[in-house]
Amino acid sequence: xxxxxxxxxxxxxxxxxxxxxxxxxxxxxxxxxxxxxxxxxxxxxxxxxxxxxxxxxxxxxxxxxxxxxxxxxxxxxxxxxxxxxxxxxxxxxxxxxxxxxxxxxxxxxxxxxxxxxxxxxxxxxxxxxxxxxxxxxxxxxxxxxxxxxxxxxxxxxxxxxxxxxxxxxxxxxxxxxxxxxxxxxxxxxxxxxxxxxxxxxxxxxxxxxxxxxxxxxxxxxxxxxxxxxxxxxxxxxxxxxxxxxxxxxxxxxxxxxxxxxxxxxxxxxxxxxxxxxxxxxxxxxxxxxxxxxxxxxxxxxxxxxxxxxxxxxxxxxxxxxxxxxxxxxxxxxxxxxxxxxxxxxxxxxxxxxxxxxxxxxxxxxxxxxxxxxxxxxxxxxxxxxxxxxxxxxxxxxxxxxxxxxxxxxxxxxxxxxxxxxxxxxxxxxxxxxxxxxxxxxxxxxxxxxxxxx
Amino acid sequence: xxxxxxxxxxxxxxxxxxxxxxxxxxxxxxxxxxxxxxxxxxxxxxxxxxxxxxxxxxxxxxxxxxxxxxxxxxxxxxxxxxxxxxxxxxxxxxxxxxxxxxxxxxxxxxxxxxxxxxxxxxxxxxxxxxxxxxxxxxxxxxxxxxxxxxxxxxxxxxxxxxxxxxxxxxxxxxxxxxxxxxxxxxxxxxxxxxxxxxxxxxxxxxxxxxxxxxxxxxxxxxxxxxxxxxxxxxxxxxxxxxxxxxxxxxxxxxxxxxxxxxxxxxxxxxxxxxxxxxxxxxxxxxxxxxxxxxxx
Ligand code: SF4
Ligand code: SF4
Ligand code: SF4
Ligand code: SF4
Numbered sequence: 001x002x003x004x005x006x007x008x009x010x011x012x013x014x015x016x017x018x019x020x021x022x023x024x025x026x027x028x029x030x031x032x033x034x035x036x037x038x039x040x041x042x043x044x045x046x047x048x049x050x051x052x053x054x055x056x057x058x059x060x061x062x063x064x065x066x067x068x069x070x071x072x073x074x075x076x077x078x079x080x081x082x083x084x085x086x087x088x089x090x091x092x093x094x095x096x097x098x099x100x101x102x103x104x105x106x107x108x109x110x111x112x113x114x115x116x117x118x119x120x121x122x123x124x125x126x127x128x129x130x131x132x133x134x135x136x137x138x139x140x141x142x143x144x145x146x147x148x149x150x151x152x153x154x155x156x157x158x159x160x161x162x163x164x165x166x167x168x169x170x171x172x173x174x175x176x177x178x179x180x181x182x183x184x185x186x187x188x189x190x191x192x193x194x195x196x197x198x199x200x201x202x203x204x205x206x207x208x209x210x211x212x213x214x215x216x217x218x219x220x221x222x223x224x225x226x227x228x229x230x231x232x233x234x235x236x237x238x239x240x241x242x243x244x245x246x247x248x249x250x251x252x253x254x255x256x257x258x259x260x261x262x263x264x265x266x267x268x269x270x271x272x273x274x275x276x277x278x279x280x281x282x283x284x285x286x287x288x289x290x291x292x293x294x295x296x297x298x299x300x301x302x303x304x305x306x307x308x309x310x311x312x313x314x315x316x317x318x319x320x321x322x323x324x325x326x327x328x329x330x331x332x333x334x335x336x337x338x339x340x341x342x343x344x345x346x347x348x349x350x351x352x353x354x355x356x357x358x359x360x361x362x363x364x365x366x367x368x369x370x371x372x373x374x375x376x377x378x379x380x381x382x383x384x385x386x387x388x389x390x391x392x393x394x395x396x397x398x399x400x401x402x403x404x405x406x407x408x409x410x411x412x413x414x415x416x417x418x419x420x421x422x423x424x425x426x427x428x429x430x431x432x433x434x435x436x437x438x439x440x441x442x443x444x445x446x447x448x449x450x451x452x453x
Numbered sequence: 454x455x456x457x458x459x460x461x462x463x464x465x466x467x468x469x470x471x472x473x474x475x476x477x478x479x480x481x482x483x484x485x486x487x488x489x490x491x492x493x494x495x496x497x498x499x500x501x502x503x504x505x506x507x508x509x510x511x512x513x514x515x516x517x518x519x520x521x522x523x524x525x526x527x528x529x530x531x532x533x534x535x536x537x538x539x540x541x542x543x544x545x546x547x548x549x550x551x552x553x554x555x556x557x558x559x560x561x562x563x564x565x566x567x568x569x570x571x572x573x574x575x576x577x578x579x580x581x582x583x584x585x586x587x588x589x590x591x592x593x594x595x596x597x598x599x600x601x602x603x604x605x606x607x608x609x610x611x612x613x614x615x616x617x618x619x620x621x622x623x624x625x626x627x628x629x630x631x632x633x634x635x636x637x638x639x640x641x642x643x644x645x646x647x648x649x650x651x652x653x654x655x656x657x658x659x660x661x662x663x664x665x666x667x668x669x670x671x672x673x674x675x676x677x678x679x680x681x682x683x684x685x686x687x688x689x690x691x692x693x694x695x696x697x698x699x700x701x702x703x704x705x706x707x708x709x710x711x712x713x714x715x716x717x718x719x720x721x722x723x724x725x726x727x728x729x730x731x732x733x734x735x736x737x738x739x740x741x742x743x744x745x746x747x748x749x
Contacts, residue, residue: 093581342567342582399601430572437576445631446576446597451589451653451689452635 005210006249007235010384012417014172014238014336016211017364020295020302022175026183028306029292030319031078033103035310036088037063038096041349042138043145044070049099055082058110060286062134063099072136072146077288077308080104089346091332091339094450098310098347113284120194120282128198128281135280136287136350141166141177141241141270142333144351147277150267151198160201160267164250165192167208167215167271168234168241171334172364174354176291177271179304181208181215184275185222191274192229194281199267204229205250206271211236238336239415243268245384257411287350292316296331297364298323298357307348313355314344325359335364336416371424379418379428385411389418389428396431401444404435412436486515486538493534494524499603501525501625514539526604526623548641549723550624552598552607552617555636557649557714558591559612563663569595579633588662590651590689592636598628619721642723645702646695648682650714653690660712667693667714673706682706 040046047064057063057076064074080103090096117123123131133148165188169177181188192204206229208216216233223229234240234249244255246268253264261268269277272291279285288309295302300321307316313330317323331338332346333353348355358365379389387408395403409432418428437446491511498506502523504513513519514535521541522532528549536542569578569585575597583589594613606621607628615628619642629637636651650667652659659666669691673682681699684691693706693715707717 089582095582339581427572430574430577434572434574434577443630447579447633449579449583449590449634451583452687 003216003233005233005235006207007237007240008245008248008384010382010386010417011237011239011245012382012421013236014420016236017172017295018175018178018211020173021293021304022178022212024179024303026179026291026304026306029308029311029316031103031105031107031308032311032315034083035077035101035103035308036086036098036312036347037074037077037101037310038088038090038098038347038349039064039074040090040096041074041144041309041351042072043143044068044072044149046097047071047074049085049097051082051099053082053084056080057082057101058108060113060288061110062136062286063101066133066136066146069152070146070149072133072138072148073286074099075136075286075288075309076101077310078103079106079108089341089343090349091341091346091352093339101310113286115283117282117284123281125198125200128194131280131284132198132277135276135285137273137276137280138287138350139270140272140276140290140350140353142337142351142353144349147269147273150262150269151195154262158262158265160199160262160265161203162251162266163192163195163199163201163204164246164266164268165204165206165271165274166241166243166246166268167206167212167219168246169212170209170236170238170241171336171338171354173295173356174293174334176293176304176353178212178215180272180275180291181212182218185215185218187275187278188271189219189222189226189229189274190282191276191278194277195267195269195274196228201267202228206231207234207246207250208232209234209236209240238417238420239384239413242384242413242415244413257408290348290350290352292348292352293354294320294357295354296356296358297362298325298327298359300324307352309348309350311348312344313341313346313348316348316355317344317357323357323359325361327357328360329356329358329362329365331356331358336420337414368425370426373426374424376423378421378423382417382421384415384417385413387412389432392435393426393428393431396435399438401435401438404432405439409435409439484515487511489538490514490535493527493531493538495527495531497526497603499526499623499625499627501623501627525625528623548643550639551619551622551642551721552624552626552628552637553640553647554592554615554617555638555648555651556588556590556592556614556634557665557716558586558588558663559614561612562665563587563591574600576633584634588652588666590634590636590653590692591663592634598632598637601627601631603627620725640697642721643702644697644700645718645720646700646704646707647716647718648693648695648714649716650712651692653687653692655690665712665714667710668712669693670711672709672711673715676705676709678703678705 045067048067050065051063059079061076062073063076066073080101083102084100086098086100087095088098137147138144167181196204206219210233219231223231247266276287289306292307293304330341332341392404392407392409412432416429494507496507502510504510521535524531564587566587567585573595575593575595578584578593584593592614596609598607598615604621606618607615610616624639626639652666655669659668673693679699681696685694704717707715
């Protein structure tokens with residue numbers, strides 16, 4: 001069948017490296033002997049620990065209470081005993097307070113959880129919203145924005161007329177969303193239905209990139225009968241999965257600079273989030289695990305794993321097998337927008353979509369010396385936000401921050417398309433980040449050590 | 454031919470007349486003192502005064518009542534000249550100030566946390582665990598200070614820490630403001646005792662980080678006869694800090710500090726500025742005649 005392929009302007013084609021894992025069934029990772037549950041796995045205020053050392057906890061038990069509106073609770077991902085608190089590094093470059101739980105390997109759920117709701121269709125929006133918050137659900141594509149906040153009535157009385165489920169997964173290597181669409185499509189659709197009810201929104205869209213035709217065809221088949229849900233295919237182009245670009249491709253609307261999707265009456269959520277919502281509403285199942293793609297040339301058996309939140313990268317990689325060669329880089333998330341981390345003692349969090357482990361032979365990491373700009377304008381063509389990266393970067397190198405501001409540097413979504421296409425290997429995004437720091441910092445002096453403030 | 458010349462001549466005459474009238478009618482009154490003040494300012498456009506360049510300050514002094522000693526690098530010499538132009542009394546002389554670094558985390562004293570690969574700027578590295586050094590609070594050593602110094606007075610040395618050239622530093626404070634670790638401080642040049650650490654951890658944790666870390670033991674605080682040294686508490690923890698108004702450079706804390714985090718520096722000659730140093734003239738006659746700092 002031929003479908004119209006939607007897309008946005010700008011962007012670039014990148015090699016996707018998905019063939020390693022996209023046809024392999026997701027495996028259940030062993031629950032580790034100890035889990036480290038960070039109290040801030042989401043954007044917003046960290047949760048407040050509810051347990052003390054020595055407490056016995058059950059699986060799914062709330063161990064961190066949300067603090068304020070933009071915050072979510074955290075839950076125990078294993079049953080066992082709380083043995084302490086520890087500060088661990090997390091990918092965003094900070095330290096997070098973690099509750100350490102020693103696993104008793106009984107996997108006992110807290111009573112009252114995991115019981116199917118008799119008549120989930122009868123639940124009203126208020127109850128659905130409460131269950132989403134209670135389950136600690138955040139955006140699982142990586143942004144980790146608390147989901148209940150997206151669905152809270154907006155101050156200006158805006159209402160969504162589209163809920164877009166993001167099944168694009170345009171980052172290379174990652175196939176977690178692809179696998180969940182193939183393995184749990186009914187859960188995704190059910191979750192979308194609850195989200196539509198929650199937002200009182202008449203239309204749901206599932207958007208899938210053309211390199212996942214199997215998932216697309218499956219979804220089309222399952223949603224054919226439902227006139228409120230549309231499944232569409234998008235061109236394979238980076239960064240198709242970025243919120244603003246996806247909204248543009250699906251609805252033709254343009255999110256204003258500095259604005260949110262709600263400004264154009266759209267809510268975007270990841271497909272994994274939808275499945276988690278369905279579990280939360282129908283089973284009161286808190287978010288205690290997620291699918292993580294483990295890949296990179298340092299990994300023996302590239303694979304998608306269903307991993308308990310709080311599992312250390314180290315434990316997961318160990319379960320996979322001996323690493324190959326000297327590991328020189330570990331990336332949390334995808335290679336384009338993920339974070340390089342310096343240790344494997346980092347816990348899997350709600351937003352961890354992938355762990356990529358590379359040794360020194362990796363072609364992906366090869367990067368030559370930065371050369372002078374040859375004014376080819378490839379970066380300008382590639383920028384999905386319509387910026388002129390080369391102009392911004394030239395100003396940033398002169399430390400002319402006013403000029404970078406005039407060039408609208410704050411609109412940059414840091415997708416890395418410009419740096420990817422630059423024939424002179426200029427790390428454009430680094431300079432742009434520097435410029436953003438200066439433009440957005442209150443005193444105009446750039447970033448300050450996060451440990452000091 | 455003749456016709457063309459006549460037409461051009463007439464047009465030239467008309468435009469000339471229009472311009473002559475316009476320049477009279479539309480003339481903007483400028484206070485001649487603005488130009489005079491501008492002529493005595495160093496012309497470095499360093500921005501340390503907080504105004505957009507020397508011209509901005511000149512205008513502000515004459516028209517907005519900005520202080521006559523606002524030019525940091527110009528110091529009292531320039532302030533006096535401005536005072537003469539403005540018909541005011543010059544501010545009392547003050548001691549010259551220079552930048553001091555509160556870290557001694559050299560390659561030998563601390564270790565790397567990770568290898569930083571990216572654009573060499575402390576601001577970019579600091580967002581990842583406070584920089585590639587094992588100490589979250591110490592100097593990152595990628596030289597943002599060196600890049601922003603308008604007087605070429607601070608340079609990353611061999612052991613990765615910046616070294617201030619006290620003969621060239623004018624104490625403008627630009628590096629101190631921009632350092633993402635906030636470990637540069639502008640200090641009177643006659644002060645000799647400095648805490649060379651910014652680590653906020655206490656006890657063992659600080660000890661493991663670096664060989665010369667302040668561990669917040671407070672021995673210096675107890676021993677200072679002037680009460681000049683305190684433990685500065687912040688959300689991150691605490692570190693010893695000297696109040697330079699009280700410090701007499703007696704050096705007792707230096708001897709008592711079990712971690713050798715406080716240093717007693719040799720005195721710096723405040724008169725020795727880069728201009729007094731013998732210097733071979735460089736470039737063509739016009740450039741060579743100008744001094745390096747633009748002040749003398
Ligand atoms: S792609 Fe690179 S070389 Fe080409 S214009 Fe942009 S910055 Fe310059
Ligand atoms: S412990 Fe002190 S001296 Fe050592 S690197 Fe950190 S701030 Fe610098
Ligand atoms: S003093 Fe500050 S700006 Fe200079 S190299 Fe050290 S951390 Fe960077
Ligand atoms: S070293 Fe710092 S204070 Fe001294 S002149 Fe340079 S920027 Fe100004």
